[in-house]
Amino acid sequence: MGEVKIEKMNRQEMDLAVEWARQEGWNPGVNDAECFYNTDPTGFYTAKIRNRIVGTISIVKYSSDYAFVGFIIVHPEFRRRGIGSIMQRFCETSCRNLNAGLDGVLQMQASYERYGFKFAHKNYRFTGKIRGKKSSLCVPVSRKDFEEVVTFDSKYFSTPRPKFLKCWLFQENAKSFIIRKKASRKICGYGLIRKCFNGHKIGPLFAETQDVAKTILDSLASSVPNEEIFLDVPEPNKTGIALAKSYGMETVFATARMYTNQQFELPIKGIYGITTFELG
Secondary structure, eight states, X not given: OOOXXXXXXXXXXXXXXXXXXXXXXXXXBTTXXXXXXXXXXXXXXXXXETTEEEEEEEEEESSSSEEEEEEEEEOGGGTTSSHHHHHHHHHHHHTTTSEEEEEEEGGGHHHHHHTTXXXXXXXXXXXXXXXXXXXXXXXXXXXXXXXXXXXXXXXXXXXXXXXXXXXXXTOTTEEEEEEEOTTTOOEEEEEEEEEBXXXXXXXXXXXXXXXXXXXXXXXXXXXXXXXXXXXXXXTTOHHHHHHHHHTTOEEEEEEEEEESSOOOOOOGGGEEEOSOTTTO
C-alpha cells in the first residue's frame, strides 16, 4: 500500500475535503471551505500515499485548551486498510493536552471511544420546508453588532470564536438575524441560514426562550421560501426537538457529540440549532 503520511492541508486541498464531505452526503455549505479554513489554517490535515490524498481530518483549535475534530474521511478506494486508524491515532496524539469535541456518526461511536472520546449526547438532523414570516423583531446582524454577538455566542459554545464568526456571519448566500430585549436592548437570540449544495442549513440558532427561537427561525425560513431547510438539534433540548417537529420537519440522521476530557456545562436548552457538525 505504501507509507501513509499525515500533512497539513493547503487551501486548495480544503476544497477537496469539502467535496468529499458532499459526496458522503454531509451537505456542506457553499462557503464552508473558506470559513472553516480561515478559522485555523493549521488545523486541517491530509493522509497521503505517494502524494495522493487518501484521507482527511481536521483538528480546529479554538483556544489553547479546546479543539474540535471533524472531516474524518477515507477515500472509498482506500477503506478497510487501516488509514482511518492511523488518522485517529494522529488525532489522539495531537489532542493529548486538549479537550477535543467531535460530532461523529453513531456507527463510529465505539471506534471513537477507543481513542479516548466519551459520549455526551445525540444530535438530530431535521429537514423540511418551512413557510416562515419575517418578524420586525429580527434585525440583520451588522458589523457594529459583532463583538456583542461573539459574547452572546460564547454562552452557548464552549469558548469565544471571533475568527470563525468573522467569516461565518458575513458570508455570501447567507442571512443572520438577532433579537434584542425591549428594555435592556441586549441580545436574547440570534441565528443564521446559509446556502448548501442541497437546500439551506440553519446554524447556529441560539435563544433564551422557545418563542425567541421560533421568531428567528420563521424569519430565516422566510428568506428561502419553498426551499429545503436543515436544522441540527441536540437531543437534550426537548423544546428544540418539539419546535422542529412543529414545522413538520423529519429526522434524517443522528450524530454523537463526544469529548475527550470533559463535557461542557452549556445552557443546552438554548441551543435550538448547532452551528455545524464539522466545527461544533
